[in-house]
Amino acid sequence: MNGRRALWLAAAATGALAASPWLGPALEGETAAFVLRELRLPRAALGVLVGATLAMTGAAFQIVFENPLASPTTLGTTAGAGLGALAVLVFAPTAAASLVGLGAFFGALSVSFGLAALARSASLRADDLVLAGVALSVAAGAATTGLQLRADAAATLASVRWAMGTLSTVGWDAPVRLSIPTLLTLTVLLAHSRALQALSAGADRAATLGVDTGRVRARVLLFGALGVAACVATTGPIAFIGLLVPHVVRRVVGAGPRALLGLSAVVGAGFLPLADALSRLALPDRDLPVGVVTAALGAPTLLWLLARRRARVA
């Protein structure tokens, strides 16, 4: 790990987080305190929890699946959530928003549980698991499309809206509720960083070092999915954080799992609130989905880092 670069990265993330509530239409007049306390700060808190969870889970998934493309999105967790949310919107159109979240939560978990059951049998190769995750993702996506055909226009629109992802929230209920599963996920994943370090050399090698690879895989998958499912249920899917943040962190400070997981969480926690604030700046009167901003910022960043490394190698 590169200690000085790690400090710079953590400082930048903290700065981004600190700046995020102040970006956007100026806070003045008597509503200023209310907007800050009940809207912008809870939003930032939500961004911290969701950003940290998505990013750290992505980092952990990439190690246990031995695949740089592994993330909650590519492994079907997000697609499962989308299906669950739509199912509630279609079959219980009058249901409260919290029930939609519950549907998303169980949709995400059931896909991940299926994958974890496969992962328990250590004989399955990591590549096969990724493939199984992609297959589950495609299946859930197809079921979603099928369900949309049955749905009326209102439900379809609501599900499309939901699938854009947003941090919009009023008051502290959502962040407080979300803090329990996400902090659990972050703690459990970090506690596995030693096993993940051994797993970095591949499952066979880790097994000869004394790691119960099947169990570690299943636990990382389950607890990662728990946190991600809770996030997706609250905010809808948010693109790219789980996939991109770990890669950015890896290029800057190296691949040691402890630092990688910890800093991914820190960077995710700074990046998502900043992206949310920027979406507020970009279209002040419309709610621009934050996933658009994360993708717009994240994709070029990763491409730039890749190109820079190419240049250094050449």
Next chain:
Amino acid sequence: MRVAPTLRARGLGVGPPSAPRLVGVDVELTPGQVTLLLGPNGAGKSTLVRALLGLERSTAGAVLVDDRPLETLTRAERAATLGWLPQQPALDAELTALEVVEAARYRFGEPSRVARAAAQSALDALGIGALAHRPLTTLSGGEVQRVRLAGLRAQQAAWWLLDEPGNHLDPTVRFEVVDHLRAHAASGGGVVLVTHDLALVAHWPGARVVVLQAGRIVESCAGDAPDIAERIGRAFALVVRSVEVDGARRLVVVGPAA
């Protein structure tokens, strides 16, 4: 280090009957000695090593560690008994040397400060302490192999199973690897070395030679047997001659057998 256990394969079979990869392998490996595992490509050398490590499901027979079936050992016991230096390029090349070696301390369940100190001293012992914070991707082939050896040291397993560790290395580093293995055996540890390097056989007084072919053991003898050249030649279908160079015996491959 406590005395290493005896490692034994008894009637070991791996793979389905239609396409077996190991058939009826009987071999007893004693610690304090280096066993050279030879054989043509695809003969089952790596499969045997993986089976001894418990990474291959056996379809017949058993692997015994001091008469205990390998499956009855706990994961930690297994990691204390058998250390592996695999052949395939590792996935952990983005880690630093220190992180790679630290991972080998997993079985001790110690605080990471202690693990890091142990890893650093293993790197120091291999003379590459200064490279501790360099990612493996930035190291030369010889330096990477030294990091791997430091990992084996740090794991403190009784047995070292190495799959062609000398591949792609220059002769100097190759002999250096040999010295480390010899030292481990001399201190009572066990060494199994998969290699294509016939020169090692004669270079290694007191070594045991086991030759595999098509999943079976076809030759098992002392490395300094008087007819070692003929025995190896027969197993490989090669003409192998034993020659003396500066008073030392060397095996020379003349060409394919007629």
